[in-house]
Amino acid sequence: xxxxxxxxxxxxxxxxxxxxxxxxxxxxxxxxxxxxxxxxxxxxxxxxxxxxxxxxxxxxxxxxxxxxxxxxxxxxxxxxxxxxxxxxxxxxxxxxxxxxxxxxxxxxxxxxxxxxxxxxxxxxxxxxxxxxxxxxxxxxxxxxxxxxxxxxxxxxxxxxxxxxxxxxxxxxxxxxxxxxxxxxxxxxxxxxxxxxxxxxxxxxxxxxxxxxxxxxxxxxxxxxxxxxxx
Numbered sequence: 626x627x628x629x630x631x632x633x634x635x636x637x638x639x640x641x642x643x644x645x646x647x648x649x650x651x652x653x654x655x656x657x658x659x660x661x662x663x664x665x666x667x668x669x670x671x672x673x674x675x676x677x678x679x680x681x682x683x684x685x686x687x688x689x690x691x692x693x694x695x696x697x698x699x700x701x702x703x704x705x706x707x708x709x710x711x712x713x714x715x716x717x718x719x720x721x722x723x724x725x726x727x728x729x730x731x732x733x734x735x736x737x738x739x740x741x742x743x744x745x746x747x748x749x750x751x752x753x754x755x756x757x758x759x760x761x762x763x764x765x766x767x768x769x770x771x772x773x774x775x776x777x778x779x780x781x782x783x784x785x786x787x788x789x790x791x792x793x794x795x796x797x798x799x800x801x802x803x804x805x806x807x808x809x810x811x812x813x814x815x816x817x818x819x820x821x822x823x824x825x826x827x828x829x830x831x832x833x834x835x836x837x838x839x840x841x842x843x844x845x846x847x848x849x850x851x852x853x854x855x
Contacts, residue, residue, distance in 0.1 A: 679715055682707070686707050686710075687728070689706070701718065703721055704720075746767050750769070752768050753765070754832050763818075764828055765816065766832040767815055767816075768814035768815070772812055772813055772814065773836050775803065775811050776803050776837070776841070779803055779806060779811075781844050782844070783801060783846050784803075784847045785802075787799050792817075796817045798817055799816040799817075799818055801833065816832075
């Protein structure tokens, strides 16, 4: 068993014990190991399926897991792919989940979720603006230069609407899309807002307006009956 402790919680610890012995003593959630004799008092297990040691991923399998996770492949499909490539693999779903958490922790490198998002936007050359209240980001606007090039070519119609429950902070996500001459939609920009108020919409649309020339302003904007955005 292991426990990393967490920030301001219990101190990290690792406990090693034989899986056939040890008694949980309750309140402290500790395990007491009593040595009956100097050797194991049971036969060695013949099958190790389900054991974390034999189910661990190789470097190649972990690299595959990272690539598939970036492509938003579901954990169960990752496990199926790994087993298809190696018939002797005995990894379980828990192995996949644990590996994804370890890789995500390494990737974050002690950054918060917001710091990680801003880092990724910068790495991939996104255009980004945000405003804060103290140390808290209240609104975040981002788009890609390619999106701006497309909207400059097809500026006639913009569609704007908010989606909900897309993040743990319950911030509404304003999605702005355009329409091409062949009736295909494309993403223009995204905005996290801390509330659907007129001030938030004004800030978001002002950011978008700063990226558009006077000769490529939309002729039609489609929204739902959200009074603040109207």
